[in-house]
Amino acid sequence: MKLICANFKMNLLKNDIINYLNTINEKIPKENVVFFPNELYISYFKDKNYLVGSQNIAHLEHGSLTGETSVLELKEFGISYTIIGHSERREFFNDNKYISKKVELALKNNIKIVLCVGETFEEYNKNQTFEVIKKELNEALSNNINYLNNTNLIIAYEPIWAIGTSKIPTNECIENTISFIKDYLKTEFNLDIKVLYGGSVNNQNIATLEMIKNIDGYLVGGASLDANNFLTLIDNIKN
Numbered sequence: 001m002k003l004i005c006a007n008f009k010m011n012l013l014k015n016d017i018i019n020y021l022n023t024i025n026e027k028i029p030k031e032n033v034v035f036f037p038n039e040l041y042i043s044y045f046k047d048k049n050y051l052v053g054s055q056n057i058a059h060l061e062h063g064s065l066t067g068e069t070s071v072l073e074l075k076e077f078g079i080s081y082t083i084i085g086h087s088e089r090r091e092f093f094n095d096n097k098y099i100s101k102k103v104e105l106a107l108k109n110n111i112k113i114v115l116c117v118g119e120t121f122e123e124y125n126k127n128q129t130f131e132v133i134k135k136e137l138n139e140a141l142s143n144n145i146n147y148l149n150n151t152n153l154i155i156a157y158e159p160i161w162a163i164g165t166s167k168i169p170t171n172e173c174i175e176n177t178i179s180f181i182k183d184y185l186k187t188e189f190n191l192d193i194k195v196l197y198g199g200s201v202n203n204q205n206i207a208t209l210e211m212i213k214n215i216d217g218y219l220v221g222g223a224s225l226d227a228n229n230f231l232t233l234i235d236n237i238k239n
């Protein structure tokens with residue numbers, strides 16, 4: 001069954017969330033769709049028994065980290081997933097430095113990780129995609145190998161230049177990169193891991209993306225923000 005992750009980022013206010021939940025009105029599957037709302041609204045989704053995750057966790061379990069939220073606190077509100085390494089966090093919050101520690105804390109607390117990896121447009125043009133991803137995987141996983149298994153880690157291949165831009169790589173390119181990630185995780189870490197694609201997935205391109213054979217699901221940003229739009233997207237994804 002394909003895994004579909006809806007990353008709301010810092011969008012939708014309280015009333016929008018209430019309306020969203022009324023619109024989806026139990027029409028969204030509860031076993032393979034995970035919502036990542038702003039953490040203030042996690043409980044709204046959890047109360048309706050949807051799968052829910054956080055967009056981030058702090059790199060410490062507790063302590064003096066003003067403005068951050070610990071995996072322990074998020075767990076109390078019912079998250080079962082967390083995104084780690086989103087390019088926006090890497091760019092604006094210096095997350096490259098903390099990814100290994102965040103991965104460790106999520107794994108120790110039985111929270112599934114959606115680890116984002118992907119290249120900039122410049123790196124893509126220089127054919128450095130595999131090199132960049134290899135480095136990101138090593139940085140996140142090398143110190144955590146003892147805790148990893150085939151189900152507690154999911155990779156989201158997100159070319160940075162495709163996020164929020166309506167541009168996406170060709171199917172061939174996505175398929176090759178997903179194969180590379182799966183092969184690398186198998187040979188280096190002995191893991192069989194699900195790999196999602198993320199970056200401008202929408203109702204216009206989903207039929208094309210669905211032709212990719214090795215894709216295990218999607219990480220969706222903008223196209224998940226409108227409930228009706230997201231319901232249509234889910235209907236267009238074959239399991």
Ligand code: PEP
Nearest residue numbers: 163164198199200221222
């Ligand atoms: C994202 O930010 O993870 C994402 C996939 O965004 P969008 O779908 O809007 O490109």
